[in-house]
Amino acid sequence: MLPTLLSQVANGLVLGSLIGLIALGYTMVYGIIQLINFAHGEIFMVGAYGGLAALTYLLPAAIANQWYLALPIALVAGAVIAALVAVAAERFAYRPLRDAPRLAPLITALGVSVALQEAVRVFYPDATAALPFPSIFIEGTLEIPVPGGTVPIKYAGILLALVSLALAAGLQVFVDRSRTGRAMRATAQDRDIARLMGIDPDRVIVLTFLIGGALAGVGGVLYGGYLNNINIDMGFQNGIFAFTAAVLGGIGSIRGAVVGGLAIGLVKSLGGQYLPGGTAYDYVWIFVVLIVVLVFRPQGFFGETERVRA
Amino acid sequence: MTTVQSPVPASAAPVSGRARGAGARGAAWLRVAGGLLAVLGALLPWATFVLNEGPYPEKATLQFFVAPLGLTGFRLHLALLGLAAILVSVRAVRGRARIVRALGWGIVATSLVNGLYITVEGGGLGAITASGGSAAFGAVVALIGGAFAAAGAVGGGIEPLPVREWRMPWWAEWLLLLVLFGLLLLVVSAVLTSGGQGGVVNPYAGAVFLSFLAAAGGAFAALHASGLLTWLAAVAERHRVFSIVVLLVMALLLPLTGAGTEYWMTVAANIGVYAATAIGLNIVVGLAGLLDLGYVAFLGIGAFVAANLSGAAASEIGIRLPFPLVMIISAVVAGLFGAVVGSPTLRVRGDYLAIVTLAFGEIFVRSAQNNIGGLTGGANAIPNIPQVSAFGTAFNESIAIGAVTLPAGVLYYVLIVLLVAVVMLVFGNLKNSRLGRAWIAIREDEDAARAMGIRTGPIKILAFLIGATLAGLAGAFFAHKTAVVAYDSFRFLESVTLLAAVILGGMGTIPGAVFGASILFVLPEKLREFADYRLLLFGLALVVIMRFRPQGIIPDRHRRTELAPVTAQDPPPAKGAEA
Numbered sequence: 007m008l009p010t011l012l013s014q015v016a017n018g019l020v021l022g023s024l025i026g027l028i029a030l031g032y033t034m035v036y037g038i039i040q041l042i043n044f045a046h047g048e049i050f051m052v053g054a055y056g057g058l059a060a061l062t063y064l065l066p067a068a069i070a071n072q073w074y075l076a077l078p079i080a081l082v083a084g085a086v087i088a089a090l091v092a093v094a095a096e097r098f099a100y101r102p103l104r105d106a107p108r109l110a111p112l113i114t115a116l117g118v119s120v121a122l123q124e125a126v127r128v129f130y131p132d133a134t135a136a137l138p139f140p141s142i143f144i145e146g147t148l149e150i151p152v153p154g155g156t157v158p159i160k161y162a163g164i165l166l167a168l169v170s171l172a173l174a175a176g177l178q179v180f181v182d183r184s185r186t187g188r189a190m191r192a193t194a195q196d197r198d199i200a201r202l203m204g205i206d207p208d209r210v211i212v213l214t215f216l217i218g219g220a221l222a223g224v225g226g227v228l229y230g231g232y233l234n235n236i237n238i239d240m241g242f243q244n245g246i247f248a249f250t251a252a253v254l255g256g257i258g259s260i261r262g263a264v265v266g267g268l269a270i271g272l273v274k275s276l277g278g279q280y281l282p283g284g285t286a287y288d289y290v291w292i293f294v295v296l297i298v299v300l301v302f303r304p305q306g307f308f309g310e311t312e313r314v315r316a
Numbered sequence: 317m318t319t320v321q322s323p324v325p326a327s328a329a330p331v332s333g334r335a336r337g338a339g340a341r342g343a344a345w346l347r348v349a350g351g352l353l354a355v356l357g358a359l360l361p362w363a364t365f366v367l368n369e370g371p372y373p374e375k376a377t378l379q380f381f382v383a384p385l386g387l388t389g390f391r392l393h394l395a396l397l398g399l400a401a402i403l404v405s406v407r408a409v410r411g412r413a414r415i416v417r418a419l420g421w422g423i424v425a426t427s428l429v430n431g432l433y434i435t436v437e438g439g440g441l442g443a444i445t446a447s448g449g450s451a452a453f454g455a456v457v458a459l460i461g462g463a464f465a466a467a468g469a470v471g472g473g474i475e476p477l478p479v480r481e482w483r484m485p486w487w488a489e490w491l492l493l494l495v496l497f498g499l500l501l502l503v504v505s506a507v508l509t510s511g512g513q514g515g516v517v518n519p520y521a522g523a524v525f526l527s528f529l530a531a532a533g534g535a536f537a538a539l540h541a542s543g544l545l546t547w548l549a550a551v552a553e554r555h556r557v558f559s560i561v562v563l564l565v566m567a568l569l570l571p572l573t574g575a576g577t578e579y580w581m582t583v584a585a586n587i588g589v590y591a592a593t594a595i596g597l598n599i600v601v602g603l604a605g606l607l608d609l610g611y612v613a614f615l616g617i618g619a620f621v622a623a624n625l626s627g628a629a630a631s632e633i634g635i636r637l638p639f640p641l642v643m644i645i646s647a648v649v650a651g652l653f654g655a656v657v658g659s660p661t662l663r664v665r666g667d668y669l670a671i672v673t674l675a676f677g678e679i680f681v682r683s684a685q686n687n688i689g690g691l692t693g694g695a696n697a698i699p700n701i702p703q704v705s706a707f708g709t710a711f712n713e714s715i716a717i718g719a720v721t722l723p724a725g726v727l728y729y730v731l732i733v734l735l736v737a738v739v740m741l742v743f744g745n746l747k748n749s750r751l752g753r754a755w756i757a758i759r760e761d762e763d764a765a766r767a768m769g770i771r772t773g774p775i776k777i778l779a780f781l782i783g784a785t786l787a788g789l790a791g792a793f794f795a796h797k798t799a800v801v802a803y804d805s806f807r808f809l810e811s812v813t814l815l816a817a818v819i820l821g822g823m824g825t826i827p828g829a830v831f832g833a834s835i836l837f838v839l840p841e842k843l844r845e846f847a848d849y850r851l852l853l854f855g856l857a858l859v860v861i862m863r864f865r866p867q868g869i870i871p872d873r874h875r876r877t878e879l880a881p882v883t884a885q886d887p888p889p890a891k892g893a894e895a
Contacts, residue, residue: 042671102863106862109667109670110862111862112607112667112670113607113862116609116812116855117854117858117862118855120851120855121855121856121858123851128848128849242808249671283686286682286686287682287683289678289682290682290683293675293678293679294679296675297660297675297676300664300672301664301672304663
C-alpha cells in the first residue's frame with residue numbers, strides 16, 4: 007500500500023512541477039493582458055519538437071549520445087524555438103486585437119492553437135504518429151526504499167522537477183527584484199499609468215511572451231526526455247492542465263502557478279489510482295476540479311483581489 | 317475594408333469619374349482596360365486547362381486549341397465578369413466604383429485559382445510558358461485585368477452604398493421573389509455540384525469548385541454593391557411569410573435539380589445537421605454572447621440518446637421507440653444537460669465561462685470514450701442503428717412519385733430541411749421576442765441589463781437550455797442518418813468548427829450560421845487534395861477572420877455596430893430589426 011501511494015505521489019509531483027512550469031506562461035500573460043493564451047500548450051509542444059529536431063538533425067551522434075552535452079543544447083534549442091513562436095503569435099495574432107472585444111482574442115488564440123498543432127503535424131517529418139524522444143539524462147530509475155517495498159523515480163523525472171522548480175523560483179526573484187520585473191508588475195496593474203512612467207508596454211508584453219514561451223520550451227524538452235516519446239496532442243492536454251493550475255493557484259501569481267501545478271499533478275496521479283474509473287477517468291477529475299474552482303473560487307489560492315471580468 | 321472617406325449622403329448624385337479631373341479619368345480608363353483584359357484573358361490559351369490521362373505534357377490539352385473562342389465554364393465566367401466591368405465602367409450606374417471593385421476582385425480570385433492550378437498541376441510555370449510556343453498566359457492576363465479593374469475602381473473614389481427604394485405592386489413583387497428564389501435554388505445546386513464529387517472520382521473537383529465559388533462570389537458582391545441585394549432583402553422582408561414559404565418549397569425542390577443524387581443528398585443532409593446545430597449555438601454565442609467551447613457535446617448527447625432508444629443491437633437499452641418520440645426525448649435530455657452546463661453562468665463570466673464549457677465538453681468526450689454506463693459503446697461506437705421508416709418505406713431508399721424517381725436518401729433530406737426550418741423558426745421568433753431582447757441586452761452589457769430589471773441568471777441558463785435542445789434534435793437525426801454514433805464525432809475540434817461556422821457567417825443571424833456551416837462542411841468535401849492542410853488553413857482562417865472581419869460575412873445589424881467601426885456605407889435600418 008505505502009509504496010504504491012508514495013510512488014503515485016512522486017509521479018504526481020513530477021508531472022505537477024511540469025504543469026506548474028507551463029502554467030507560469032499562462033499566469034504571466036493573463037496577468038498582463040487578460041488573455042487566455044490558448045495556444046500556450048502548443049508552444050510547449052513546439053518546444054519539445056524543436057529540442058527533438060536539434061537532437062536528431064543538428065547534433066552528430068557522438069555528441070547526442072553524451073547527455074551532459076546534448077541536454078543543454080536541446081534545452082536551449084527548445085526554449086529558443088518556443089520563445090520565437092510565442093513572440094510571433096503575440097506580434098501577428100494578438101497585438102492587432104488588443105483593444106478588441108474580449109472574445110475576439112480568445113477565438114484567435116484557438117485558431118493559433120489549431121494552426122500550430124497542424125503545422126507540426128504536416129511539416130515535421132513523421133509527426134503524424136508519436137515520435138520516440140532520445141534520453142537526455144542519466145537513464146534508469148532511482149529506487150527509494152520505504153517500508154514494504156521501494157518507490158521508483160526516473161532520474162529524468164527528478165531532473166524535470168528540480169529544473170522546473172528552480173526556473174519558477176528564478177522567475178519569482180526576477181519579477182520581484184529586477185527593474186524589468188518591476189516594469190512587468192506595473193504594466194499588469196495599469197498599462198496606461200505604466201506608459202506614463204516611461205515603460206513601453208509593448209516591450210514588456212513581448213518580453214512576457216518570450217519568457218513564458220522559453221519556459222514552456224524547456225518544459226517540452228524535459229517532458230520528452232522524461233516520457234521518451236512525444237506527440238502533437240501533448241500540448242492541448244497539458245495546456246488545459248496548466249491553465250487549470252494557473253486558475254487554481256490564483257491567476258497572476260507565480261507561487262500560485264507552482265502550487266496549483268503540484269496540486270493538479272497529485273489529483274491526476276492519485277485520482278487515477280484511487281478514484282472509481284481508474285486512469286481512464288483521471289482527465290475527468292482534473293476538469294471537475296477546474297469547473298469547481300472556476301465556479302466557487304475563481305480567484306484561486308493566492309489571488310489577492312477578485313477581478314471584474316466582463 | 318473601410319474605404320469610405322467622404323460622408324456623402326446616400327441619396328446624392330453618384331460621383332462620376334469625370335468630375336474629378338485627370339486622376340479620375342485615368343482611373344476610369346484603368347477600369348475599362350481591366351475589363352477588356354479580363355475578356356481577352358478568357359479568350360487566350362492557358363486561361364484554363366483540360367487534362368486527359370497520361371503524363372504531362374501529353375495529358376494537357378489547351379482548351380484554346382480544342383475549341384477556339386469556345387467559352388464554357390470558367391472562361392465563360394471570366395468573360396461575363398469582364399463584360400460586366402466594361403459595361404458598368406462606361407455607363408453611369410449608381411455605386412459604380414463598388415461594383416467594378418467587386419467584379420475586379422472576382423476576376424482576380426477566379427484567375428488566381430485557375431492560374432495556380434495550371435501552374436501546379438500542369439508541371440510548373442516554366443514548363444507552361446515554354447511548351448508549344450503558347451507564350452500568352454490567359455490566366456495571368458485576366459489576373460492583371462482584374463487587378464486593373466479593382467485598382468481603377470478604388471482610384472476613382474468609392475461612394476457610399478446606394479440605397480434603392482423602388483416599390484412595385486404586390487403581385488409583381490411576389491413574382492420577383494418567386495423568380496429570385498428559383499434562381500437561388502439553381503445557384504445553390506450549381507455550387508454544390510460544381511466540380512462533382514471530390515477525391516479520386518475527379519482530381520480537379522477542387523479547382524472547378526473554387527473557380528466557380530470565386531466567380532459566384534464576385535457576382536454576388538457586385539450585386540450587393542449595386543444596392544440591389546439590399547433592396548431585394550427589403551422586398552423579401554415586406555413579404556416575409558410569402559418568402560419563407562417559397563424558400564422552404566425551393567429547398568424541398570433541390571432533389572429535382574442536378575444535385576438530385578444519393579451522394580449530394582447525403583452531403584446536403586450532413587450540412588443540414590451542422591446548420592441546425594450552428595443555429596442552436598448561435599443562440600448561445602450570437603444572441604446571449606456566452607462563448608461555448610463544448611457545444612458539440614449536446615449534438616453527441618442527442619445522438620447517443622437516440623442510438624440507445626433505436627433498438628440497435630449494441631445499445632444498452634434494448635427498446636425501440638417511434639422516431640418522433642425519440643427526437644423529443646433526445647432534445648429534452650440534451651436540453652437538461654444544457655441547463656447543467658449553463659448553470660455556472662450564474663457565477664462565471666466571459667473567458668472563464670468559455671473554459672468551463674470546454675471542461676464540460678472534455679468530460680463528455682472522455683466519458684463517452686470510456687463507454688460510461690455502457691451507453692456510448694466506447695471505442696466500438698454504437699453501429700447498425702436502424703433507419704427511420706414511415707409507411708413501410710425506410711428513409712434511405714429511393715422513392716418514385718409518378719414518373720419521377722427521387723434518389724435514395726431524399727426522405728432524410730426532406731426531414732432535415734423541415735428540421736432546419738423548425739430550428740430557424742424557433743431562432744427567428746426568439747430573437748424578436750422579449751427573451752431575445754433580454755439576451756441581446758445581456759450580451760451588450762450584463763450589469764446594465766440587470767439594472768434594467770432583467771433576471772440575468774435564469775435567462776442565461778435558458779439560452780444554454782434552448783441551444784442544447786436544438787442540438788439534441790439534430791443529434792437524433794444524425795444518429796439515424798449515419799447509422800453509427802461514435803464519441804470521435806464530438807471532439808473539441810468539432811466544437812471549434814461549429815463556432816467557426818457561426819463566426820464566419822456572422823454571429824446572431826440565421827443566414828450567417830447556415831452559410832458558415834455550408835462553407836465549412838462543403839469545402840473539405842471538395843478539396844480532398846488539401847485534406848492534409850485542412851485544419852492548418854482552418855486555424856489560420858480563424859486568426860485572419862478575427863483580424864479583418866470579426867463581424868462575419870453576413871453580420872447582424874446590432875453586432876455590426878459593436879464589432880466593426882461604424883462606416884457611412886451601412887444604410888440606416890430601414891424598418892425594425894432584420895430577420
